[in-house]
Amino acid sequence: xxxxxxxxxxxxxxxxxxxxxxxxxxxxxxxxxxxxxxxxxxxxxxxxxxxxxxxxxxxxxxxxxxxxxxxxxxxxxxxxxxxxxxxxxxxxxxxxxxxxxxxxxxxxxxxxxxxxxxxxxxxxxxxxxxxxxxxxxxxxxxxxxxxxxxxxxxxxxxxxxxxxxxxxxxxxxxxxxxxxxxxxxxxxxxxxxxxxxxxxxxxxxxxxxxxxxxxxxxxxxxxxxxxxxxxxxxxxxxxxxxxxxxxxxxxxxxxxxxxxxxxxxxxxxxxxxxxxxxxxxxxxxxxxxxxxxxxxxxxxxxxxxx
Amino acid sequence: xxxxxxxxxxxxxxxxxxxxxxxxxxxxxxxxxxxxxxxxxxxxxxxxxxxxxxxxxxxxxxxxxxxxxxxxxxxxxxxxxxxxxxxxxxxxxxxxxxxxxxxxxxxxxxxxxxxxxxxxxxxxxxxxxxxxxxxxxxxxxxxxxxxxxxxxxxxxxxxxxxxxxxxxxxxxxxxxxxxxxxxxxxxxxxxxxxxxxxxxxxxxxxxxxxxxxxxxxxxxxxxxxxxxxxxxxxxxxxxxxxxxxxxxxxxxxxxxxxxxxxxxxxxxxxxxxxxxxxxxxxxxxxxxxxxxxxxxxxxxxxxxxxxxxxxxxxxxxxxxxxxxxxxxxxxxxxxxxxxx
Numbered sequence: 314x315x316x317x318x319x320x321x322x323x324x325x326x327x328x329x330x331x332x333x334x335x336x337x338x339x340x341x342x343x344x345x346x347x348x349x350x351x352x353x354x355x356x357x358x359x360x361x362x363x364x365x366x367x368x369x370x371x372x373x374x375x376x377x378x379x380x381x382x383x384x385x386x387x388x389x390x391x392x393x394x395x396x397x398x399x400x401x402x403x404x405x406x407x408x409x410x411x412x413x414x415x416x417x418x419x420x421x422x423x424x425x426x427x428x429x430x431x432x433x434x435x436x437x438x439x440x441x442x443x444x445x446x447x448x449x450x451x452x453x454x455x456x457x458x459x460x461x462x463x464x465x466x467x468x469x470x471x472x473x474x475x476x477x478x479x480x481x482x483x484x485x486x487x488x489x490x491x492x493x494x495x496x497x498x499x500x501x502x503x504x505x506x507x508x509x510x511x512x513x514x515x516x517x518x519x520x521x522x523x524x525x526x527x528x529x530x531x532x533x534x535x536x537x538x539x540x541x542x543x544x545x546x547x548x549x550x551x552x553x554x555x556x557x558x559x560x561x562x563x564x565x566x567x568x569x570x571x572x573x574x575x576x577x578x579x580x581x582x583x584x585x586x587x588x589x590x591x592x593x594x595x596x597x598x599x600x601x602x603x604x605x606x607x608x609x610x611x612x613x614x615x616x617x618x619x
Numbered sequence: 620x621x622x623x624x625x626x627x628x629x630x631x632x633x634x635x636x637x638x639x640x641x642x643x644x645x646x647x648x649x650x651x652x653x654x655x656x657x658x659x660x661x662x663x664x665x666x667x668x669x670x671x672x673x674x675x676x677x678x679x680x681x682x683x684x685x686x687x688x689x690x691x692x693x694x695x696x697x698x699x700x701x702x703x704x705x706x707x708x709x710x711x712x713x714x715x716x717x718x719x720x721x722x723x724x725x726x727x728x729x730x731x732x733x734x735x736x737x738x739x740x741x742x743x744x745x746x747x748x749x750x751x752x753x754x755x756x757x758x759x760x761x762x763x764x765x766x767x768x769x770x771x772x773x774x775x776x777x778x779x780x781x782x783x784x785x786x787x788x789x790x791x792x793x794x795x796x797x798x799x800x801x802x803x804x805x806x807x808x809x810x811x812x813x814x815x816x817x818x819x820x821x822x823x824x825x826x827x828x829x830x831x832x833x834x835x836x837x838x839x840x841x842x843x844x845x846x847x848x849x850x851x852x853x854x855x856x857x858x859x860x861x862x863x864x865x866x867x868x869x870x871x872x873x874x875x876x877x878x879x880x881x882x883x884x885x886x887x888x889x890x891x892x893x894x895x896x897x898x899x900x901x902x903x904x905x906x907x908x909x910x911x912x913x914x915x916x917x918x919x920x921x922x923x924x925x926x927x928x929x930x931x932x933x934x935x936x937x938x939x940x941x942x943x944x945x946x947x948x949x950x951x952x953x954x955x956x957x958x959x
Contacts, residue, residue: 371891444682507723513678514799515711515738515789 314407347611354607357600368414374617377405379412380563391585398585400573410589416598419479419549420560424484424546431485432492439493440500441523451497454490463488463552477560480553483544492538499531506550516560533612534572537605544601551594567594624692625797625829626714627651631689633674644670646853647689647780649927652797657823659829659844659861660838663875667853668833672799674832675898676705676716694796712742713773717791717800721782725774731758731785732770733793742793757788761818766897780811784818785876791822798823801833814905816842835881841865846933849873852897852908855927869936871913907939 348354362429367374382402391398396407439450457465466597469483503509504527512522547567552557554568562569570590573579633645641825645667660668673679674686677698691698698709719723723831726734735754741744745753746900751770758766761784781805792796800819804812820843823830832843833887840847840861848863849872868874875893895912904910905921919939927937 350827417649507718507720508726510678511716511718511724511789512708512726513787514676514716515741516707516709517737518707526726530726532728 317554333461339411340390343495344611348607351607351610353603354611355477357603357607360596360600361604362416363374364593364600365418366455367411370605371408371411371415375408375411377408379408379565390561390583398583400586401576401583402591406570406586406589407471409565409570409595413567414476414593416560416564416566417550417568417594420480420484420550420566423481424488424550425543427481428542428546429492429535430487432489432538433531433535436493436496436498437500437523437528438532440497440589441504441519443471447497450493452490455494457487457490462549466549466553467556467558470553475553475561480550480559484549488542488546488549492535492542495534495538496531499534500527503527533609537560537609537612538603540605540608544598544605547594547597547601555574567591567597595605623654625652625656625694626692626831627692627710628671628675628690629690631671631674631686631691633889634668634681635683636685637683639788640901643687644684644900645674647884648855649689650848650858651854652829652830652831653918654796655823655827656846657832657844658846659836660841660848660850663876663897664848665837665899666850668789668850669801670853672716672801672831672833673848675799676714677708677769678684678710701955702735708742711738711795712793714797714799715795716792716799716801717783717786717790717803721786721804722804723778724786725782727774729773730770730775731777731848735770735785735789736788739792745954753792754788755794755862758785760791761785761788771774778811779807783807783811783815787815787818787822791826791828792840794826795828797829797831799831799833802835803832803835805836819843838874838916849876850905853900854908854937855935856909856937857935858927859936861898863931863934869934869941870909870918871915871940872909875912878937888952907937 370481375605376396382404396513398410400406435450439447439563444595447572465487472478473479473482500523509527512518512526515584517526550566551568551571554566555571557569557572559568560566567590571587571594573583575585627649627652629649630647631645632643632647636641636642646666647891651656659856660671662668670679670684673954675691675698677686679686686699689699694713698706704815708720725731729737730774732751732754735748735757737855738754739750740747743750754767754770758769762763763769763781763784769785777785787803791817802903803816803819807815816839819830820829823843830843832839834840840955844861847858847859848855849864849870851872857864857868857873859869864873865877868877872893874950875891878891879893881890893912898911899903906922907913907916909919913920923939925939925942926934929935929941930941
């Protein structure tokens with residue numbers, strides 16, 4: 314009992330470290346401050362919100378029905394009626410562009426989510442267990458990496474119907490490898506940390522350790538990779554649609570709107586037609602990359618807050 | 620003290636397997652810990668003391684490391700015969716462990732409260748609220764004045780000493796029968812070290828818990844332990860009560876360790892050290908493992924392994940100097956050319 318009293322009265326020298334307890338800033342707070350100090354990241358975020366907003370509110374913003382053809386307005390120049398001009402079938406380009414954003418972003422995000430999920434799970438399992446499991450998973454990664462992605466995608470999409478669903482599936486199946494490598498690497502270093510051993514000595518099961526204790530520590534790189542991946546999947550969707558095997562018309566995507574650029578006459582006479590979808594792809598991917606870089610810097614504890 | 624044995628290791632052998640060879644890092648280690656007793660395992664880095672503790676927890680790094688032989692009797696049951704599932708119940712519940720590096724032993728992404736609660740709810744049927752209250756209580760026991768606030772803190776906001784207190788709170792939260800402390804104070808400031816040692820001593824008294832203290836700091840041993848197991852090259856080379864170890868060490872290695880401790884009231888300005896370092900398991904000498912560094916090494920030491928003998932009651936030593944019929948003349952000094 315004497316001992317117990319003694320302990321409670323004992324001055325807590327380490328507590329002095331808590332002078333700054335008043336201006337307590339959580340990890341999230343630090344992260345937010347750091348992110349907003351990065352001007353490009355903020356620019357990217359603002360652009361991204363605008364783009365996502367314009368896609369979500371496309372029905373409200375679009376001046377015309379995106380699929381309504383007015384043949385007299387074929388390849389109409391940008392004007393008050395058609396702010397960004399009209400395509401070869403006389404459909405309003407602005408309206409199509411807004412609706413195309415829905416599809417392109419949907420495919421990008423859905424593919425990102427599924428690819429990240431597969432990649433993170435595979436990487437975590439490979440990294441944590443090591444040995445033969447690691448070898449098998451990483452050899453699959455190597456094999457998938459060694460195919461030119463575009464051909465595999467074309468094959469996969471051609472095997473099924475070129476619908477958004479199969480597009481997302483084929484992106485997920487072919488796009489998880491870099492995430493898996495990333496998470497495997499994180500896992501290799503994190504599993505050696507003492508808190509993992511500590512968790513094991515506390516009797517916590519290995520799945521719980523992997524997904525509840527280690528994975529949250531790898532969330533930073535994962536978010537960064539996922540953000541950058543959205544941009545890549547949007548490009549991939551555009552590429553396939555451009556080649557005519559992605560999302561098929563009349564559903565508009567930025568990629569299949571660009572198909573027009575394959576026609577030399579359109580390219581020469583109606584510059585606005587391929588320009589705006591191209592610009593949208595460019596701006597969207599660019600802002601995803603800005604945000605991704607911003608997240609990376611903000612989540613990296615080595616980049617100090619100014 | 621000394622009626623009830625909490626854990627007993629019998630000939631525990633742990634090896635690492637590489638493609639070419641088997642490296643034995645824990646070699647037929649036997650010792651026991653009584654209820655309420657603190658046993659220190661002492662030795663330099665590489666002497667196998669941490670591996671011994673991981674062997675008890677059965678957390679020897681897989682897939683290369685394996686416990687190849689022996690028994691670990693805990694609560695009358697052999698832990699080595701338990702299933703993986705049963706071991707999960709033992710870890711953190713009956714036996715828990717604290718580590719050298721308090722800085723990295725807590726998960727940086729969770730608050731102290733979340734980590735304490737998880738640990739409690741994993742082993743006890745508590746609601747979140749109950750676990751929270753119990754967590755606060757544990758933090759108070761280990762000396763946090765503002766335990767309630769502390770529950771909301773992230774590990775990076777705590778100093779090393781505070782983190783080690785949190786680790787102790789977590790380790791003790793399920794009332795373990797045995798606490799393994801692997802160099803609990805090595806990474807801490809001297810003043811904080813004293814506080815942590817004080818805390819551990821107090822807790823072991825209050826709760827009558829047994830502690831296996833792994834350290835290379837004989838000062839810490841003197842503070843806490845009742846009995847000492849000295850390890851070298853994966854083997855137990857001496858085991859004795861604390862006073863005997865300090866007053867009349869039998870093994871030359873123990874002697875060397877004691878001599879290399881700085882003493883306050885000593886004229887001597889230069890600190891003694893044991894020359895050389897612990898041999899790695901792949902080049903252990905054929906005979907006694909300490910032979911390469913032993914000032915009393917004899918011919919026989921290079922050829923045969925000494926056995927661990929009980930010299931006096933409760934005082935065991937593994938050395939030819941103390942075996943019958945070997946080197947009895949007392950003034951042995953580097954008789955490497957002579958035979959026994």
